Amino acid sequence: MPWSNYHQHCYFCDGTDEPSLYVESALEKGVRSFGFSSHAPMALEVPWSIKPHRFTEYLQTIADIRNRYRGQLPVFIGLEIDYIPGVTSPARPEFAQLDYNIGSVHYGYRHPNEGWYWEIDGTQQAYDRGILEIYGGDIKKAVTSYFTLQQEMIQVAPPQVLGHMDKVKMNNNNRHFSEDEPWYRQLVYDTLEVAAAAGILIEINTRGVYKKKTQYPYPSPFVLQRIKELNIPIVLNSDAHHPREITGYFTEAADMLQQIGFTELNILTPDGWQPRPFTKEGIAF
Numbered sequence: 001m002p003w004s005n006y007h008q009h010c011y012f013c014d015g016t017d018e019p020s021l022y023v024e025s026a027l028e029k030g031v032r033s034f035g036f037s038s039h040a041p042m043a044l045e046v047p048w049s050i051k052p053h054r055f056t057e058y059l060q061t062i063a064d065i066r067n068r069y070r071g072q073l074p075v076f077i078g079l080e081i082d083y084i085p086g087v088t089s090p091a092r093p094e095f096a097q098l099d100y101n102i103g104s105v106h107y108g109y110r111h112p113n114e115g116w117y118w119e120i121d122g123t124q125q126a127y128d129r130g131i132l133e134i135y136g137g138d139i140k141k142a143v144t145s146y147f148t149l150q151q152e153m154i155q156v157a158p159p160q161v162l163g164h165m166d167k168v169k170m171n172n173n174n175r176h177f178s179e180d181e182p183w184y185r186q187l188v189y190d191t192l193e194v195a196a197a198a199g200i201l202i203e204i205n206t207r208g209v210y211k212k213k214t215q216y217p218y219p220s221p222f223v224l225q226r227i228k229e230l231n232i233p234i235v236l237n238s239d240a241h242h243p244r245e246i247t248g249y250f251t252e253a254a255d256m257l258q259q260i261g262f263t264e265l266n267i268l269t270p271d272g273w274q275p276r277p278f279t280k281e282g283i284a285f
């Protein structure tokens with residue numbers, strides 16, 4: 001079906017396969033506009049991002065693929081860039097040459113003595129340990145830091161697309177807090193106000209659902225309702241780490257978006273992001 005997807009991880013970061021296999025799979029699935037967004041290289045050593053010495057090779061490989069598939073599928077070169085104060089952000093000059101970027105927060109604050117960060121989307125054990133040892137067990141403090149970092153990123157280093165904006169819910173799994181609690185909703189609403197003022201897009205990210213980690217895509221339905229009220233433009237992404245995941249849960253997500261009242265999804269074109277009508281059958285290109 002005619003979809004787009006700009007959130008893909010291939011073997012340059014923590015995805016499984018070489019990039020051309022993703023493009024072949026996208027073509028089979030009817031995808032009409034496509035982008036790679038490996039985790040951006042940074043000085044902090046983590047197992048999931050592009051190693052700094054391979055960054056040039058990444059850009060060259062995707063550029064070659066774009067040329068090879070010209071006329072069949074538009075392929076854009078992007079990155080998913082972390083916001084870690086003092087370490088990295090979407091505003092780094094070496095990322096200015098990209099077709100697009102996704103800004104995502106995967107880390108909360110740093111342990112004051114030991115130097116490690118609160119990991120949002122690692123294991124549940126790492127999530128719980130960070131809450132306990134960095135935030136003294138105060139879940140409100142931890143979640144507030146997550147949304148504060150997103151707001152800061154949008155204000156000082158705005159990405160084109162805000163990635164999986166409520167990923168903090170994944171490892172919570174309704175254990176530490178409920179998304180119905182007023183303090184939580186206020187943090188989300190404040191972040192949306194900042195995003196609306198900055199004029200950035202927000203992604204609807206289906207990975208949590210097809211990986212069976214969350215009931216709903218990121219962000220949750222109550223967030224989507226406010227996004228709609230604020231007229232913030234959206235883009236549908238699957239955050240694929242394997243070629244088979246490229247359109248994972250898209251039909252169901254599009255159906256839900258329509259029911260909430262959305263009528264347009266954004267696609268990337270040589271002239272920038274543009275809205276297009278959609279149904280659960282796909283996007284009208």
Ligand SMILES: [Zn+2]
Pocket residue numbers: 080104106163164
């Ligand atoms: Zn991410």
Ligand SMILES: [Zn+2]
Pocket residue numbers: 007009080239
């Ligand atoms: Zn990702």
